[in-house]
Amino acid sequence: MNADTVILILVATITAGVPLIFSALGELVVEKSGVLNLGVEGMMIVGAISGFMVAAESGQLWLGVLAGAGAGMLMALIFAFITLTLMANQVATGLALTIFGIGLSAYMGQAYSSVALEGIKSLHIPLLSDLPVLGQLLFSYDPLVYLALLLFPLLVWFLYHSRGGLVLRAIGESPTSAHALGYPVIRIRYLAVLFGGAMAGIGGAYLSLAYTPLWSEGMTAGRGWIALALVVFATWRPGRVLLGAFLFGGVTIAQFHVQGLGVDIPSQFLSMLPYLATIAVLVLISRNAKTIRLNAPASLGQAFHREVH
Amino acid sequence: MMTNPFTTQRHPRLKTLLGLLLVASSLLLGAAQAEDKLKVGFIYVSPIGDAGWTYQHDTGRKALEEKFGDKIEVKVLDSIPEGAEAERVTRELASSGHKLIFGTSFGYMNPMLKVAKAFPDTHFEHATGYKTTDNLGNYNARFYEGRYLAGMVAGSMTKDNKLGYVAAFPIPEVLQGINAYMLGAQSVNPKIEMNVVWVNSWFDPGREREAADTLIDQGADVITHHTDSTAAVIAAQEKKKYAIAYHSDMSKYGKDAHLTAVTHHWGDYYIKQVQSQLDGTWKPGSIWGGIKDGMVDLAPMNDVVPADVKAKVEEAKGKIKDGSLHPFAGPVVDQDGKEIVAAGSNMSDEDMSKMAFYVKGITGKLPK
DSSP states (O other): OOHHHHHHHHHHHHHHHHHHHHHHHHHHHHHHTTOOOTTHHHHHHHHHHHHHHHHHHHSOHHHHHHHHHHHHHHHHHHHHIIIIISOOOHHHHHHHHHHHHHHHHHHHTGGGTTOOOOOOOOOOOTTGGGSTTHHHHHSOSOHHHHHHHHHHHHHHHHHHHSHHHHHHHHHHHOHHHHHHTTOOHHHHHHHHHHHHHHHHHHHHHHIIIIISOSOOTTTTTTHHHHHHHHHHHTTTOHHHHHHHHHHHHHHHHHHHHHHHTTOSSOHHHHHHHHHHHHHHHHHHHHTSHHHHHHHSOTTTTOOOOOOOO | OOOOTTTSSSOHHHHHHHHHHHHHHHHHHHHHHHHHOEEEEEEOSSOOOSSSHHHHHHHHHHHHHHHHGGGEEEEEEOSOOTTHHHHHHHHHHHHTTOSEEEEOSGGGHHHHHHHHHHOTTSEEEEETOOOOBTTEEEEEEOHHHHHHHHHHHHHHHOSSSEEEEEESOOSHHHHHHHHHHHHHHHHHOTTOEEEEEEOSOSOOHHHHHHHHHHHHHTTOSEEEEESSSSHHHHHHHHTTOEEEEEESOOGGGOTTTEEEEEEEOOHHHHHHHHHHHHHTOOOOOEEEEOTTTTSEEEOOOOTTSOHHHHHHHHHHHHHHHHTSOOTTBSOEEBTTSOEEEOTTOBOOHHHHTTOOOOBTTBOSOOOO
């Protein structure tokens, strides 16, 4: 394996991680506020078809990305209304949201499986893109990749260095105390859930508009579930979400390269690797049980009942 | 005191009588309906979409309806998962008077077998399976014949003598395709090499795309796929390489990249089987049809394919039709140099249905 191959693998790894970064960072914010939304897969796939439809009809790819975010938010709004306002069970509602999203996207997409789109193109930055090695490694992606990478520092700043983030985390730890201090628990949870929906929607739209510019039923193929697992895998830390997304993307890409190079390892075993890696890392992390307990938002998954006087 | 005869025990005989009447009338109605038209059922494993395995079966179904018009009544059920759900759906079709039922996925075999036993008067046709009974037949196509021709196109169009193949699962049907494609390519270009990448999924556009990109990154300039989405063709189009599609013509997804496609055609078979059902001559068959039967073909070739290549492929197609060319005609040598088929003989259908090797020239080891 030469240096060129390594660069190709790294470049492919970055793009493979992008849909996961959007969805998982979105879900991280949701879970930090104490809400568990298992509907990521459903929001992603509705984002994928909505983005694709709008882009195909208007010819505007970026309008498609916005539509993907909007559709994800609408799905999230349904979830928020049922769990936050009506106080239904979050786990059941999230699962229902996924099933609903898969069906809805199939229905919406009936006429679009035959449409061929150009897709969001990689940027070509004069001079920078032409640099040897670095040009390809750093400056050869489509704009959504940079957006995903930009999202990370913004989120870290928001969660750990801003007042809003502090309130959000406080609500995730103890909604009752936060409420007693006068913070609008329900409203902030609504905002967090909507943000998560928008991010999952963009993650889905990335798949249908940039990664594989096409629409076909079930095309998210479980990436929403991987994003959910990533949040736990990362013990609710944004940095580890980012690393985990690249690990997942990278192992998949690497195993294809290993196969193509003719290394004598069964492909079924290689396909299993990303999941094996997740389990291995989870085991390593959870050897220190305290880390997990300290990081999981204490009120995760529990409905908040405002006391009525 | 209530007097409703249906909720009290005072008129049990009236209730039974009414019930019997209901059953009898529905039976009569059903019979009357069945006399009018032959009811035909189709069960698909995935949505119909615009390209792919199920789409091709549905194109056949449309040809069938066009041919028989009002004489038959066709019911289509799509996205039916293999296993218990398939059994339930097959049973439902059989019990609602469908006399001929087509199931088009390998995993429907055992469910259909079970239902076939329970409905001896109903005829079942299963695509790609190997079990038959008195009222269950199966049908399949020799996709490898089309693959051989597509391989000739790929072998003629590659500049770097390197081909790439995105494959789903290492089962005989997929291996027949891989090996026939390679042999076709070698027949026009002995220097050819080929990489195969297994995605272990029939359908996951993201992974198919990643696999296609990997093959291109490793130097393949013509790629093909045995998976269900159009992702490989799209990848080739974006990276300015060539692609050969599978199942359906996918040229609109890559107008420069798409050289041709190995396509499936079921319409004539469906028409023939329905006709024999109408004539009362239906028999459970075990059909493995090829180019000769019109079940496999190549999509129109891209303009970049030179005329002499087209002519060569046409010639080979004619030879496959008349039986003078067999894709697995000996000598067939596997990767390790072992002779699988001796010169002068063709591989038997039985050996092909158990295929588990790579022919010489393919890089990598076959996953076992």
